[in-house]
Amino acid sequence: MCGIVGYLGKANAPSVLISGLKRLEYRGYDSAGLAILDGDKVLVSKASGKVANLSERASINWPPELFKRVGTGIAHTRWATHGPPTEVNAHPHLDKTGEIALVHNGIIENYRALRARLEGKGHHFVSETDTEVLSHLIGDCDKGDLFQAVCDALHQVEGTFGIAVISSREPGKIITARRGSPIVIGVGDGEAIIASDASAIVAHTQRVIYLDDDDIATVTADSVDIRDLNNVPVTREIAELGLDASVAEKGGYEHFMMKEIHEQPDALANAIRGRLDLQLGSSVLAGMSASQRELAELSRVVMVGCGTSLHAAMVGEYAFEDLADIHAEVQQAAEFRYRNPIIGNRDFVVAISQSGETADTLAAVKEAQQKGAFVMSLVNVVGSTIARETGRGVYLHAGPEISVASTKAFTCQVSVLLMMALKLGRGRRYSREEGLKLAREIDSIPELVNRVIAKNDLIAEIAENYVKDEHAFFIGRGPMYPVALEGALKLKEISYIHAEGYHAAELKHGPIALLQPGTPVIAVACEGPAKDKTLGNVEECRARGARILGIITEGDTNAEEVMDDFISIPKAHPLVATIPAVVALQIFSYHVARLRGCEIDQPRNLAKSVTVE
């Protein structure tokens, strides 16, 4: 949510900043801006809308020489929280003197009180943002030492921040700090690049430093000095990113979403590789770092997450109960800490998040830790806040996910949850033979997904029949129920079709009133104990004239007969089949959205990682 880039070094700052912003645009894209130091002045350019607008604006407003000179600057792409996405609300914001510029991710919760106090001292604000208040506060604290001014200001702030600050009075440095919103510093050869995530850094260097909460760093082209907010030096290791710059490019696909759908066989292979024990019929997950005995003593698995990660957790719920015979439940992360959950030291809390930055999931982690639970994370982004906060977990190894609509993260999350359930199950009631059978099925997931991706053209043709609809219902039972929810989420977020997911049995308790002749119902009715019941619910919809698209198992002629259209997926264990089934729905949603001319990778009002509650 919002992206920050800062640059110091031997290249042209505006050019580096704009290309960095383009790589971060998936995080927020309603307005953008940049500030650079030019002699004793801070020059600012902003635009509402995409980074391309900013690029155009800067090249009109600023002289061409500026795009040739070496320099220092900061930039931001915004997902609006305080005030609409106008030019005046876009970052960077200046202090009262116009000599200090700030970009900020996060929320300053006490900004109203701070603003009133500063107004009392003669400060005048032009925007509606909390960020402008912080820039004025830093200016107000500046008595000739920018680092100290930022420390003093941050001591007065409640809320979350990832910030980068420059001042024309102290050129050649950027002050950056974080609390609850990530900052990564890329350490190059005679240059440094600061960003809210590594995708803006990877084109410059592989060497990075992740700031911890309440770290504040003074960065120059050749040095990084990190302290805490009381000015005490702290040591942070330099890590290797291990990412290829091409991950942030579309690689010939029209959209990141389609690229990431196609990356799934490899992503899944990476998530699974080395984690299955095909001798013992179990899994080896170093991140579940507890003894088999400790694991056997756990009384309950509680999974927390939001959005797509929540749906993955719901598949996990079935897996833990079916395979491990352990009580499992899913809680929406935003609710978790407010409902005062009954959690103790025999509870195993799994926080699921692609980004590892989702504010609600992070808050749930802290609450579970507070209550003494055994907490671990299932995260994709290495070094992210949730991964670091839990200190124990399993990475997805799915590779960077740029498209706002999550695809490969979901399938990798489910695969890892299946392996976790298998491991727990083998310590409980699951036999070696049963374990071996499932382990082999998990091992075959990349191939199953490949076979669904091979149906891309067929699915694109089917999608043509649903392009003009404005409403759609997704139904499923058992582990296919969360698949139906995920299918509905995918379709609504990228195509803007009003799509609702329901348990297939629930439809007749109310939503069926909305069915009219021709209303599309997408029924996930793959082989499994719940299939026949789902087909019964399909008949109820057909009787009301609904048009049915089935996600069914290959060769299931009974199911084919009751569908207007169908996409078949390879036969698999019902839990494993959730993965190819969801891939079919991802591809379907993608083509519907493409045919409707939607901005697939950057749907309106959304952002990739949601770092506000």
Ligand code: M6R
């Ligand atoms: O990074 P996270 O997995 O914690 O993100 C959770 C949700 O914000 C995310 O899954 C969101 O629902 C996606 N846009 C779904 O495609």
